[in-house]
Amino acid sequence: MTRGPTWFNITSLIAGFSFLYLPIVLLVIYSFNESRLVTVWGGFSTKWYVSLLQNDQLLDAAWVTLRVAFVSASIATVLGTLAALVLVRSGRFVGRTLFSGMIFAPLVMPEVILGLSLLLLFVAMDQTRGFWTVMLAHTTFSMCYVAVVVQSRLVGFDKSMEEAAEDLGCPPVKTFFLITLPIILPGVIAGWMLAFTLSLDDLVIASFTTGPGATTLPMKIYSQVRLGVTPEINAVCTILVALVTLGVIAASIATKRQQVQRERDERAAFGAEG
């Protein structure tokens, strides 16, 4: 569709995006509220951010969450990228339907089911629950998201460069690292970031699979939210929102820049040939 927007289109866009953003904006504004009453504006203050820094339990939970997210996102990115390669490149093999089913099902599977089933697995394996079990659980569902993101990058991929490298005798593993990976890298990075934030966010699966001493930040936030809305929680949420927003914007700028660079290089290469 290429025709211009009508007034109706513009109105629905404005209304739609206000609906999406207003709650978050209000939450951020009220994190700077002087008053303890969340809904009464008592003047600008950063005291809730200061009191956060003294809340050791919250900081501990944040540290656990960051470590879980980092490790699980990294493993999930490797597994998810492999899974995407399998989905796009391996053609037909025995059990392919089951494989793609296992990749796509976790994307829509209710979290309570994933959490319960993983917990029962860890109990059956006689695993002590804690950091590692949450990490394994997060790796499992986020690798599927990585696979989908990388897959979409692989589908629109010009295979001729890989074929050229292989015809010239480059071994497959080397071809992968020298040619395939650089091209799909934006997808891989996006996949890692998605896996990281999914792990950072997750409440349900972490609640099922965690053990003593490994309380994550969402679990901490959840238990406080149940007691009521507080400006402190608003402050934690604001920090998280700010981090994620900065990360996404930085990544998209980096991707764009890399793309421009690549296009320039390709043009230069073709120019040299001609």
Place this chain on the structure above:
Amino acid sequence: MDEEVHVAAPVKRSLGGWLLIAMPYLWLLIFFLAPFLIVFKISLSEVAIAIPPYLPTFDFSEGWETFRENLSSFSLENYIWLTEDALYWKSYLSSVIIAATSTVLTLLIGYPIAYGMARSPQSWRPTLLMLVILPFWTSFLIRVYAWIGILKNEGLLNQLLLSLGLIDEPLVILNTNIAVYIGIVYSYLPFLVLPLYASLEKLDGSLLEAAEDLGCPPWKAFWKVTLPLSIPGMIAGCFLVFIPAVGEFVIPDLLGGSDTLMIGKTLWVEFFNNRDWPVSSAVAVILLMILVIPIVLFQNQQQKMAEKNG
């Protein structure tokens, strides 16, 4: 030399290829498929006051006899219990109804947004797309939490309406099903807008021009051309909202009231408060059976779309 490479390559590749397949495959078999079998197994066992709180049903280490003995103690008791206590089937039913209603609401709100995005100038689109994706990256829990402050009796929405003189008494929205609808629509809107936008964007503008040249009024062109061609996107989006919404826990727990029945919440309470693992496993098995049909339909549709695009 050349010959050698060509002979050697396929053998080497197929070994590497199998390794490539094996790694993610095994991971998913162990951490995704096997757990479901365990859930099914435990749903057939009895609750016990022990750690873990159920009687073991499979234990090969104690020999074949014990195993057979255990096998005979397998029972459908938990499933019978689910049919006897009205709480469960009511939870399933109301989850499906709430999820379906929210899906329709999300579609009604999401369609104009996706349509507006597809009609906007090419230069706006990356920004608009980014704006839809960004909330998806911010924490689900935070976005649900944000609504509590808005919907409370003394919350921002009521303050606004009272000060405008539109209402005399605060509206009770939080802890009702209305709040749950708002929460689901809000949280899942990006999931619907993205596939819908993707299918609207690909729509060939010349079809609409042709319709207009032939004297078709714009609303009719929309009805006869745009809407039918966006059906694949609509279906994909609706599945992405409906399936996870059925098992939703955070939204009914934080925004819903004590009379909001949703199966995700029931399962959570059964597991964490009543510590009845076998019954919560049975609840999960039935929920999975309900969701298998939409999940399979969704995957078939995705496959078809992928084949069409590829």
